[in-house]
Amino acid sequence: MAPRANWKGTLKLGFLSCPVALYSAVSDGDEIHLNMVNRRTGNRLRRLFVDDETGKPVERDQQVKGYALDNDQYVVLTEEEIEAAIPDSTKTIEIEAFVPRAQVDRLAIDRPYYLAPTDKVAEEAFGVIRAATEKAGVVGIARTVLFRRDRVVLLCPEGPGFLANLLHFEYEMRDEADAFADIPKLKIGGEMLELAEHIIGKKKGKFEPEKFEDRYEAALTELIRAKQRGETIKRPPAPKRGQVIDLMAALRESAGVKAAKAKAAGKTKRKTASPKRKAG
Known part of the structure; x- marks a missing residue:
């Protein structure tokens, strides 16, 4: 059974167009959702909006959105006004440019979708656009209105269809310098770097997402089952985390190099070293 489409419209490239559908590439349907309870x-609790000044509940038909100004005043916006301001949805994903994949900032990539033709009639035109994109070794940059917002869409050939990622606008992306400004520039080398590279080499492999279990969901499921059985829940002991004092010792331990062996190697190295020539 085919999944339910999140959106249906038209994919357009110049005068070439075809009906398409967007399907969510990720799902949160299996996540455990908790409710607030008395x-x-x-009994389940329900959210109640109250006036910040009077403290009285406000009926739904009197609830509107507002933009806060500096003087604690609000520009009130009704749903009708917001609807009128949103660009009209043409139900069209129009490809405006093709660029090398490497030019698209990874930070810009948002939630993924699959883009596919909706019927047999659309398959040929869709296939032409997809095949030409793949052969050129590029990705498509498109514009559309999705979910009441103007969107930029990245189209990457994926299997017989496209992987469609919504892209963040430039103003939404933060400069990495804001987070990394306080990191000092260190010159790492010698045995320290070699040990770290050895540890990485031991852990090299291929990415297998099926090996990564959502431990929070699993623990929460077991907790719910235990509560249903009437069992008393005990907090597990916190793991011991010793403070790392000797970075080199920690690297050697992680790499499987015994401290005694490393110490012996250091002594041997010193014995075999050429003696310094005395000044005449």
Whole structure:
């Protein structure tokens, strides 16, 4: 059974177009969702909006969105006004440019979707666009209106279709310098770097997502089952985390190099070293 499409419209390249559908490439449907409950009665709680000044509840038909100004005043926006301001959805994903994949900043990439033709009639035109994109070794940059917002879409050939990633706008992306400004420039080398490279070499492999279990979901599922069985839940002991004092010792331990062996190697190295010539 085919998944339900999140969106249906038209893929357009110049005068070539075809009906397409977007399908979410990731799902959160299996996640455990918790509700807020009254501890005393066990009844579910509901959210209630109250006036910040009067403290009185506000009915739904009186709730509107507002943009806060510096003087604690708000520009009130009704749903009708917001709808009117949003660009009209043409239900069209129009490819505006083709660029090398490497030119697209990884930071810009947002939630992924699959883009596929909706019927047999669309398959040929869709296939032409996809095949030409793949042969050129590029990705498509398209514009559309999705979910009430103007969107930029990255189209990458994937299998018989496209992987369509929504892209962040430039103003949404933060400069890496803001996070990395305080990191000092260190010159790493010698045995320290060699040990770190050895550790990485031991852990090299291929990415297998099926090996990574959502430990939070698994623990939460087991907790719910234990509570249903009436069991008393005990907090597991916290793992001991010793403070790393000797970085070199920690690297050697991680690399499987015994301290005694490393010490012996150091002594041997010193014995075989050429003696310094005395000054005449």
